[in-house]
Amino acid sequence: MKSKGITVKGIPYMTGAHVYNEVYLDDVHIPSKYIVGQENEGWAVVNVLAGFERSNIDIVMGLVRGLEEIVEFCNANNLSKDPLIRNRLGDIACSIEAVRTLSYYVADQQNRNEMGLMDAAAVKIFSSELLEKYAQIQSDILGPFGIVKSSPWAKMRGTAEYNYQACFVPIVSMGTNEIQRNIIAWYGLGLPRMK
Numbered sequence: 345m346k347s348k349g350i351t352v353k354g355i356p357y358m359t360g361a362h363v364y365n366e367v368y369l370d371d372v373h374i375p376s377k378y379i380v381g382q383e384n385e386g387w388a389v390v391n392v393l394a395g396f397e398r399s400n401i402d403i404v405m406g407l408v409r410g411l412e413e414i415v416e417f418c419n420a421n422n423l424s425k426d427p428l429i430r431n432r433l434g435d436i437a438c439s440i441e442a443v444r445t446l447s448y449y450v451a452d453q454q455n456r457n458e459m460g461l462m463d464a465a466a467v468k469i470f471s472s473e474l475l476e477k478y479a480q481i482q483s484d485i486l487g488p489f490g491i492v493k494s495s496p497w498a499k500m501r502g503t504a505e506y507n508y509q510a511c512f513v514p515i516v517s518m519g520t521n522e523i524q525r526n527i528i529a530w531y532g533l534g535l536p537r538m539k
């Protein structure tokens with residue numbers, strides 16, 4: 345990152361967070377001893393990295409914790425007997441358990457150096473769309489508390505406000521979910537590749 349020709353420009357989120365940057369590489373020269381993998385085989389390296397990024401176990405475990413916290417919130421706030429809330433929580437709990445199992449399967453493949461491109465793409469789609477669903481449920485259940493982030497009135501550590509604004513991110517980043525579905529169709533199911 346200290347090489348001549350590298351420029352980093354921050355991309356602030358509308359939430360005020362700074363997580364991402366634009367990185368410009370202008371005529372940057374790197375000694376050949378730093379090549380990762382083989383010369384002209386960079387795409388294979390990128391594919392493995394993309395698989396790691398898409399396997400998203402951090403999002404999955406965030407969902408597991410989020411579900412525990414929202415159940416606690418409902419129990420503590422006289423909401424746990426509402427049939428609509430019970431129905432939505434029961435529904436998302438099934439999906440969270442399924443994606444947790446799938447993400448452990450992918451982590452196990454990675455641990456054995458058997459990178460499953462299709463399975464990583466499947467976790468990416470499943471977990472990102474669940475995060476969006478979770479953010480919607482969390483914000484519906486918290487009501488006005490859901491828009492409060494850092495104040496004594498904030499519930500669930502103020503996460504609802506952030507989740508609601510940022511839950512679209514994993515649907516787009518790491519390659520959009522439409523592209524992941526294309527990868528699954530081609531690479532996983534053997535359908536013809538789209539140009």
Ligand SMILES: Cc1cc2nc3c(=O)[nH]c(=O)nc-3n(C[C@H](O)[C@H](O)[C@H](O)COP(=O)(O)OP(=O)(O)OC[C@H]3O[C@@H](n4cnc5c(N)ncnc54)[C@H](O)[C@@H]3O)c2cc1C
Nearest residue numbers: 364365512513514516517518519520521522523526538539
């Ligand atoms: C918060 C965030 C963080 C990011 N972080 C990084 C990062 O760290 N590094 C990095 O390199 N990039 C990063 N990106 C960029 C991200 O990978 C791209 O935005 C993403 O891959 C989509 O590409 P695009 O924006 O060019 O959309 P496009 O490719 O122009 O797609 C536009 C729309 O058309 C659809 N579409 C496009 N082609 C097809 C097709 N063949 N079939 C069906 N539908 C299609 C897409 O699904 C999408 O809905 C980030 C993006 C976001 C939002």
